[in-house]
Amino acid sequence: MENKSASKASSASPQASQGKKPFNKIKRSQIRHFSSVLSILIMLPVFAFMVIFNWVFPRSDVSYIEKRKLAEFPSFSFETYFNGAFTGGVNQWFTDTAPYRDDFKTAGNGFKSLFGIKTENTVTIIGPATVVDKNKKPSHPQNSKPATGKTESSSGSSSDTPSENSTAEESSNDSRDYTQEDAEYTVENGIAVVNQDNHWRALELFGGGSGNIYVAALNDLRSQLDSSIKMYSMIAPLASEYYTPANYAGFTANQKEFFDDIASRLDSGITTVDIDSVLAQHTTENIYLRTDHHWTSLGAYYAAQTFAEAAGVEFKDLSTYTKNTINGFVGTMYAFSGGDIRIKNDPEDFDYYVPENYDQVTAYYYDTSFNYDWSGNFFLGVGDPQSNAYLTFMGGDEQIVKVKTGVKNGRKLLVVKDSYGNAEIGYYFGSFEEIYVVDMRYFNLNLVDFIENKNVTDVLFTMVTYSAFGDNADNLPNLIAQAKGETIVDGAEE
Amino acid sequence: MVFADLFFLYAFLPACLLAYFLCKKLKHKNLVLIIFSLIFYAWGEPLCVFLLVFSAWFNWSVGKYIGKHRKEKQSKTAVAVGVIVDIALLIIFKYTGFLVENFNFFFHTQIPVPQIGLPIGISFFTFQAISYVIDCYWETVEPQKSFRKFLLYLSLFPQLIAGPIVRYSVVEEQISKRKSTAADISEGSMRMIIGLAKKVIIANNLYAIVTQFFGNDISSLSVLGTWYTVVAYSLYVYFDFSGYSDMAIGLGRIFGFRFDENFNYPFICKTISEFWQRWHISLSSFFRDYLFYAPVFGRPRKYFNLFLVWFCTGMWHGAEWNFIFWGLYFGIFIFIETKIGKKRMKKWPKVLTHIYSKLIIIIGFGIFYFTDLGQLGQFFLNISGISMLTNGSALADAVTWSSLVNNVFLLAFAILVSMPVLPKIKHFFFEWGNNKVYLTGKMLATALCMFLLIMSSILLVDSTNNPFLYFRF
Numbered sequence: 001m002e003n004k005s006a007s008k009a010s011s012a013s014p015q016a017s018q019g020k021k022p023f024n025k026i027k028r029s030q031i032r033h034f035s036s037v038l039s040i041l042i043m044l045p046v047f048a049f050m051v052i053f054n055w056v057f058p059r060s061d062v063s064y065i066e067k068r069k070l071a072e073f074p075s076f077s078f079e080t081y082f083n084g085a086f087t088g089g090v091n092q093w094f095t096d097t098a099p100y101r102d103d104f105k106t107a108g109n110g111f112k113s114l115f116g117i118k119t120e121n122t123v124t125i126i127g128p129a130t131v132v133d134k135n136k137k138p139s140h141p142q143n144s145k146p147a148t149g150k151t152e153s154s155s156g157s158s159s160d161t162p163s164e165n166s167t168a169e170e171s172s173n174d175s176r177d178y179t180q181e182d183a184e185y186t187v188e189n190g191i192a193v194v195n196q197d198n199h200w201r202a203l204e205l206f207g208g209g210s211g212n213i214y215v216a217a218l219n220d221l222r223s224q225l226d227s228s229i230k231m232y233s234m235i236a237p238l239a240s241e242y243y244t245p246a247n248y249a250g251f252t253a254n255q256k257e258f259f260d261d262i263a264s265r266l267d268s269g270i271t272t273v274d275i276d277s278v279l280a281q282h283t284t285e286n287i288y289l290r291t292d293h294h295w296t297s298l299g300a301y302y303a304a305q306t307f308a309e310a311a312g313v314e315f316k317d318l319s320t321y322t323k324n325t326i327n328g329f330v331g332t333m334y335a336f337s338g339g340d341i342r343i344k345n346d347p348e349d350f351d352y353y354v355p356e357n358y359d360q361v362t363a364y365y366y367d368t369s370f371n372y373d374w375s376g377n378f379f380l381g382v383g384d385p386q387s388n389a390y391l392t393f394m395g396g397d398e399q400i401v402k403v404k405t406g407v408k409n410g411r412k413l414l415v416v417k418d419s420y421g422n423a424e425i426g427y428y429f430g431s432f433e434e435i436y437v438v439d440m441r442y443f444n445l446n447l448v449d450f451i452e453n454k455n456v457t458d459v460l461f462t463m464v465t466y467s468a469f470g471d472n473a474d475n476l477p478n479l480i481a482q483a484k485g486e487t488i489v490d491g492a493e494e
Numbered sequence: 495m496v497f498a499d500l501f502f503l504y505a506f507l508p509a510c511l512l513a514y515f516l517c518k519k520l521k522h523k524n525l526v527l528i529i530f531s532l533i534f535y536a537w538g539e540p541l542c543v544f545l546l547v548f549s550a551w552f553n554w555s556v557g558k559y560i561g562k563h564r565k566e567k568q569s570k571t572a573v574a575v576g577v578i579v580d581i582a583l584l585i586i587f588k589y590t591g592f593l594v595e596n597f598n599f600f601f602h603t604q605i606p607v608p609q610i611g612l613p614i615g616i617s618f619f620t621f622q623a624i625s626y627v628i629d630c631y632w633e634t635v636e637p638q639k640s641f642r643k644f645l646l647y648l649s650l651f652p653q654l655i656a657g658p659i660v661r662y663s664v665v666e667e668q669i670s671k672r673k674s675t676a677a678d679i680s681e682g683s684m685r686m687i688i689g690l691a692k693k694v695i696i697a698n699n700l701y702a703i704v705t706q707f708f709g710n711d712i713s714s715l716s717v718l719g720t721w722y723t724v725v726a727y728s729l730y731v732y733f734d735f736s737g738y739s740d741m742a743i744g745l746g747r748i749f750g751f752r753f754d755e756n757f758n759y760p761f762i763c764k765t766i767s768e769f770w771q772r773w774h775i776s777l778s779s780f781f782r783d784y785l786f787y788a789p790v791f792g793r794p795r796k797y798f799n800l801f802l803v804w805f806c807t808g809m810w811h812g813a814e815w816n817f818i819f820w821g822l823y824f825g826i827f828i829f830i831e832t833k834i835g836k837k838r839m840k841k842w843p844k845v846l847t848h849i850y851s852k853l854i855i856i857i858g859f860g861i862f863y864f865t866d867l868g869q870l871g872q873f874f875l876n877i878s879g880i881s882m883l884t885n886g887s888a889l890a891d892a893v894t895w896s897s898l899v900n901n902v903f904l905l906a907f908a909i910l911v912s913m914p915v916l917p918k919i920k921h922f923f924f925e926w927g928n929n930k931v932y933l934t935g936k937m938l939a940t941a942l943c944m945f946l947l948i949m950s951s952i953l954l955v956d957s958t959n960n961p962f963l964y965f966r967f
Contacts, residue, residue, distance in 0.1 A: 023930060024930060025929075028932070031929045031932055031933065032677055033676055035936035035937075036675070036676035037676045038936070038937070039936055039939070040676060040679055040683075042941075042944070043683055043940060043943070043944060046944050046947070047508070047947070050503075050951065051505075051508045054505075055505075082540045083540075084538070084539075084540060087536075087537045087540065090501060091495065091499055091500075091501045092958060094505065095499070095957055095958050096958040098500060104952045104955040105956050107952050108949075108953045111949060112699065112953075115902075115903050115904035116900035116902045116903055116904065117902055190893075250892070338702070
């Protein structure tokens with residue numbers, strides 16, 4: 001193509017050859033040819049540059065926005081060729097690792113923001129969201145309508161909470177029961193982007209759920225543990241509990257009602273720590289990250305304080321901590337809102353608080369099967385803190401962490417948590433002698449054995465609404481049933 | 495491989511263009527095209543590329559045989575065998591699962607449903623092959639003597655996997671004699687880029703709306719939400735498909751081929767019959783020429799053939815009942831229109847015919863979308879407003895409103911571009927104006943196309959978007 005157009009260009013040079021003739025008198029066919037050559041001469045270098053750009057510039061290998069490793073070049077074999085994995089993999093690799101991927105994504109999202117009106121008064125709902133029936137209280141599984149829409153409302157026998165089967169309190173046909181729809185409500189379900197106090201905030205909406213698995217698992221664990229071991233349930237609400245504008249309140253459920261429902265069904269030997277009403281008193285403070293699906297360190301502080309009161313342990317005031325700040329943080333909600341550029345353009349400060357006795361604290365890191373890995377700091381420096389600041393707490397979730405605090409009070413805490421819990425741990429350094437941090441999704445030992453083996457005195461379940469009511473809770477029964485009787489060896493103590 | 499893909503645009507295409515334009519002789523250029531076309535097809539169908547080559551060889555042989563036995567009985571047998579084998583291949587690869595499933599359903603049998611993957615583009619190249627053997631029999635084309643040239647026709651990658659269904663008669667001469675002029679290359683490239691932008695900038699983003707609302711169970715979707723989404727879907731299908739046709743026509747043009755237009759602003763139609771003269775023209779004209787006017791089952795019977803054509807049109811789009819309903823649905827309206835008569839319909843107020851035709855078309859796309867018949871039923875409840883009584887659905891909802899506000903310019907732009915605005919602008923610059931205006935128009939078009947190419951490429955980077963909540967390095 002290059003040869004061709006180059007030769008065309010030299011043969012054309014029209015104005016020179018047409019010299020004296022006024023431009024508008026030249027034959028249309030010649031003008032057409034000349035202008036075509038000219039346009040090729042403009043397009044070709046652009047196209048050539050884009051080809052070279054794709055092949056010569058360094059390819060990306062990670063995406064900080066998407067928080068993942070990018071695709072690798074597929075390996076070739078007859079098998080991968082004939083099942084299409086190789087050729088498909090090449091296309092995937094080529095697009096996935098495009099040079100400056102994250103920057104181009106941001107540019108593309110900026111362009112897409114021109115598709116509509118984005119004023120400060122509009123609430124944007126991203127992804128499917130269903131109106132939550134405010135008249136329905138949690139755990140009334142009558143007149144259930146499964147999410148598939150294929151079967152019409154059936155009798156209460158489809159309910160998985162036996163106690164309510166017999167009570168037909170509701171009989172209207174137009175009501176929906178969300179206790180049957182756990183699986184429907186994942187984090188991709190609905191995100192609302194709202195503007196408050198001149199800042200954008202992305203909210204994950206909550207449609208409801210039964211929490212049956214959570215309740216059953218905790219009650220089961222309670223029955224297996226010695227009564228001297230204290231158990232606590234502390235569920236953190238999603239930010240939408242406090243920041244959903246009134247006119248959009250219909251798209252998210254009142255989480256407090258669901259927490260209260262769980263509390264009423266938990267064994268009396270389990271202490272419910274109600275942080276929903278505590279956080280409600282601090283909504284004007286910075287208790288939730290606006291651009292991320294987590295709360296802030298401050299939000300976690302109020303939760304930790306409430307727990308410490310319930311557990312009857314000493315608790316240090318926030319004024320005794322050293323505050324550190326990471327500026328320019330833009331969290332997960334940017335990618336999860338499908339790249340809403342307003343979130344990207346409205347970064348926030350990420351604070352974390354280091355306790356006074358931190359020099360006496362050692363964190364021990366193990367893999368999910370409790371094989372010792374290394375020990376050292378609890379607060380870690382992270383790569384690209386502007387998008388991964390939340391990893392400051394222990395560097396992530398897929399591990400078991402033990403913390404020795406230097407406190408001598410005989411209290412040993414086990415925290416069963418999702419990533420929300422990570423922000424709380426630092427506040428317990430003055431309250432417990434030892435802290436074991438276990439992620440509800442990544443733990444391969446038997447929880448009962450582990451608690452007994454480690455002489456744990458306090459077991460705290462702390463996680464966000466989605467984990468207690470959604471898919472993550474499915475793993476809780478496994479933690480109690482799996483790997484029973486296997487020996488537990490602490491590699492760090494040898 | 496598809497066109498709207500960075501690897502195609504910046505690896506396959508430049509390699510192909512370089513090889514093609516480095517060759518001086520047409521024979522070598524054709525060879526380059528065959529090799530790249532087969533690589534293109536094998537990229538998506540590593541095994542079925544042999545099916546493509548077999549189909550080319552078989553139909554070429556049938557054509558040659560017909561050519562040898564002109565006016566003899568054998569030629570009739572040959573064309574019958576050719577068409578039957580082509581249709582049989584199509585049925586085996588496309589409809590086996592559907593036929594077995596329905597046989598099991600209606601006769602309560604338990605025949606295991608075979609899992610046969612649909613070879614990409616088989617519906618397109620099979621129809622091209624059928625048109626070729628019938629044209630040979632009708633003597634409207636000369637049978638191609640060279641297998642290589644016939645393989646080039648059937649496998650030519652610009653039109654191979656998503657149309658248009660290019661008739662052999664259209665490219666017969668171009669295969670052996672063609673030139674890429676500067677105008678061909680420049681106008682072809684622009685056409686290709688405009689098609690790319692229609693797909694990547696408009697269609698893909700309209701589809702995001704469609705999946706937001708139609709992706710899940712639609713029983714709780716509001717009435718206006720359903721209307722909103724089905725309009726977005728109608729526009730999506732148009733921009734996706736016509737964008738692909740633009741890319742095909744543009745690419746063909748760069749190589750010196752001139753394919754017939756496949757879309758002619760279908761949404762400006764006033765009747766359903768007119769819609770189908772403007773929508774996927776290469777398919778509707780195929781059925782018109784080879785099925786409707788052809789005495790397939792003895793002498794042509796007008797209304798029987800009409801419904802046969804629309805049954806087949808629906809069926810062609812996919813092995814699901816909803817596609818058959820979709821075809822017959824249009825058949826019914828075309829039947830009604832022929833009964834009323836063209837002349838009488840012309841006298842109707844324009845506003846009325848536009849509203850009538852758009853309503854039918856938009857609801858038609860709802861039928862086209864929902865392969866799940868349960869969801870299709872729910873769609874009709876929603877769109878008619880009956881769902882407000884049966885499901886207690888709302889008339890409107892805030893999520894729809896939020897989506898509408900966020901996409902209002904995209905939708906407005908899509909509607910504008912789906913009407914013949916571009917030809918008017920083109921007419922101003924390239925026909926009405928003097929040379930200076932012409933040149934200005936050309937430069938503006940070049941700049942616009944470069945912007946569209948870069949923007950489409952940037953948006954394509956996002957096509958493997960797969961965010962994680964937690965760090966997965």
